[in-house]
Amino acid sequence: MKNLLSAADLSREDAVEILDTARRMQEVQTREVKKLPPLRGRTVVNLFFEDSTRTRSSFEIAGKWLSADVINVSAKGSSLSKGESLRDTVLTVEAMGVDALVVRHHASGAVARIAQWVSCPVLNAGDGTHEHPTQALLDAYTLRGRLGVLADRHVAIVGDITHSRVARSNVLLLRTLGARVTLVAPPTLMPAGVASWPCETSWDLDAVLSGKAHGDVDAVMMLRVQRERMSGGYFPTEREYAIGYGLSPERLELLGDQAPVLHPGPMNRGLEISSLAADGPRSVVLDQVQAGVAVRMAVLYRLLAGPGEVPV
Amino acid sequence: MAEHRRAPVPDPRGAEGTVILREADVGRVVDRMAHEIIETVAKGDFDAVLLGIPTRGVPLAYRLGARIEVFAGVALPVGSIDITLYRDDLRVRGVRPLAQTLQPEGGITGRSVILVDDVLCSGRTCRAALDALTELGRPRLVQLATLVDRGHRQLPIRADYVGKNIPTSATQNVRVLLAEVDGSDAVIVEEGR
Numbered sequence: 001m002k003n004l005l006s007a008a009d010l011s012r013e014d015a016v017e018i019l020d021t022a023r024r025m026q027e028v029q030t031r032e033v034k035k036l037p038p039l040r041g042r043t044v045v046n047l048f049f050e051d052s053t054r055t056r057s058s059f060e061i062a063g064k065w066l067s068a069d070v071i072n073v074s075a076k077g078s079s080l081s082k083g084e085s086l087r088d089t090v091l092t093v094e095a096m097g098v099d100a101l102v103v104r105h106h107a108s109g110a111v112a113r114i115a116q117w118v119s120c121p122v123l124n125a126g127d128g129t130h131e132h133p134t135q136a137l138l139d140a141y142t143l144r145g146r147l148g149v150l151a152d153r154h155v156a157i158v159g160d161i162t163h164s165r166v167a168r169s170n171v172l173l174l175r176t177l178g179a180r181v182t183l184v185a186p187p188t189l190m191p192a193g194v195a196s197w198p199c200e201t202s203w204d205l206d207a208v209l210s211g212k213a214h215g216d217v218d219a220v221m222m223l224r225v226q227r228e229r230m231s232g233g234y235f236p237t238e239r240e241y242a243i244g245y246g247l248s249p250e251r252l253e254l255l256g257d258q259a260p261v262l263h264p265g266p267m268n269r270g271l272e273i274s275s276l277a278a279d280g281p282r283s284v285v286l287d288q289v290q291a292g293v294a295v296r297m298a299v300l301y302r303l304l305a306g307p308g309e310v311p312v
Numbered sequence: 313m314a315e316h317r318r319a320p321v322p323d324p325r326g327a328e329g330t331v332i333l334r335e336a337d338v339g340r341v342v343d344r345m346a347h348e349i350i351e352t353v354a355k356g357d358f359d360a361v362l363l364g365i366p367t368r369g370v371p372l373a374y375r376l377g378a379r380i381e382v383f384a385g386v387a388l389p390v391g392s393i394d395i396t397l398y399r400d401d402l403r404v405r406g407v408r409p410l411a412q413t414l415q416p417e418g419g420i421t422g423r424s425v426i427l428v429d430d431v432l433c434s435g436r437t438c439r440a441a442l443d444a445l446t447e448l449g450r451p452r453l454v455q456l457a458t459l460v461d462r463g464h465r466q467l468p469i470r471a472d473y474v475g476k477n478i479p480t481s482a483t484q485n486v487r488v489l490l491a492e493v494d495g496s497d498a499v500i501v502e503e504g505r
Binding site for chain 1: 394397398402403404405406407409410411412413443447448
């Protein structure tokens with residue numbers, strides 16, 4: 001495994017190993033000295049062409065705790081704003097001798113394209129509405145912490161599926177790990193071609209949460225309504241969306257006692273998730289953030305600590 | 313990715329190679345090491361911990377702890393210390409899965425730490441363990457206990473407690489089997505290939 005571009009790149013064995021490694025990495029977070037040596041002398045560049053708080057900072061922390069040198073480059077204030085092409089920017093950064101690129105880009109497929117241009121490992125930190133594999137890994141890690149083994153567990157992913165890279169990566173990874181996924185969204189926010197995805201779909205949140213539609217739900221993941229990616233009218237009003245697809249206190253009651261509530265953040269409180277759901281005992285939102293660092297440490301370790309790809 | 317894990321051999325008599333220690337021998341050797349450790353740590357009022365290096369150093373540390381409790385009536389805290397991230401051959405031999413680091417009760421700062429491993433050879437594992445230790449705390453004293461010392465040191469490191477010195481050639485392999493991991497106890501020298 002040289003790059004991490006898609007959750008589909010991970011075999012079940014790879015995914016389980018990364019999650020197990022992440023568990024060891026998380027033990028470091030409780031130590032006084034949060035520093036491990038395996039990436040000493042390696043340089044990781046976070047190349048972010050789109051805004052991000054948690055992903056960028058958690059990649060940065062993960063790299064630093066593994067002793068790598070981490071540099072952040074954001075599109076604002078870079079040569080891109082002077083008209084340089086993406087390829088030139090990326091090759092310039094690589095030519096400085098970096099050992100890995102962590103890339104977020106607003107265009108789907110841009111990260112995979114970059115991986116073809118450069119010779120160092122490339123990690124996808126979110127590309128457009130396509131994929132966000134480390135988010136799927138941290139969600140799987142959080143779910144494992146709450147539910148144990150994920151095989152035959154049933155996860156409902158609810159909300160703006162069309163614009164969600166998180167949903168796609170999660171469907172792929174949860175499938176790999178043997179879990180069942182049901183996507184719930186209004187028809188306008190269900191992506192074209194979803195029929196070919198390895199999951200069930202539904203437009204009726206109440207039926208899914210109560211287990212009447214596709215069986216009991218073991219966990220529910222609420223997705224952010226991504227207004228910045230919406231050009232047309234995907235739903236009449238926010239109030240109507242909240243009534244139909246928001247995780248209200250009443251809907252929370254439909255869930256089984258142990259079922260955790262996930263949200264990749266940032267949350268639109270009152271829209272897709274109520275404060276009672278976001279702050280309640282079922283909420284694992286902050287566990288997800290903490291898992292993000294551990295999982296990214298595990299991925300960086302896996303991709304960078306070894307000798308690298310043996311040249312053919 | 314799993315080439316460093318060896319297949320378990322349930323019956324040492326069926327394994328190839330020369331059996332150096334059998335089940336009963338291993339028991340006696342562990343008992344002697346326990347007595348030697350007691351002699352030392354008794355001077356420090358038993359303010360010591362046993363830290364096993366995974367994989368087989370960990371059950372060995374627990375066994376030593378149990379025998380010390382039988383002989384001296386004192387239960388030393390036992391933990392484990394994973395050294396994978398501190399190895400100097402990650403870049404050469406590739407990444408490997410991590411094992412558990414378990415801080416012994418009360419931590420290690422200010423106490424005597426006895427590192428426990430199954431085989432001492434190049435000394436590189438022990439060096440990595442010393443590095444890993446500094447991030448867990450500052451022990452008063454660090455010692456090394458090993459079931460087998462097979463020679464071929466590449467670093468200025470020696471063990472304080474040795475179960476059995478086994479002179480070997482560089483091409484031979486020493487395999488320590490422990491009941492907790494392998495189903496039975498034995499020490500076997502195999503001819504390398």
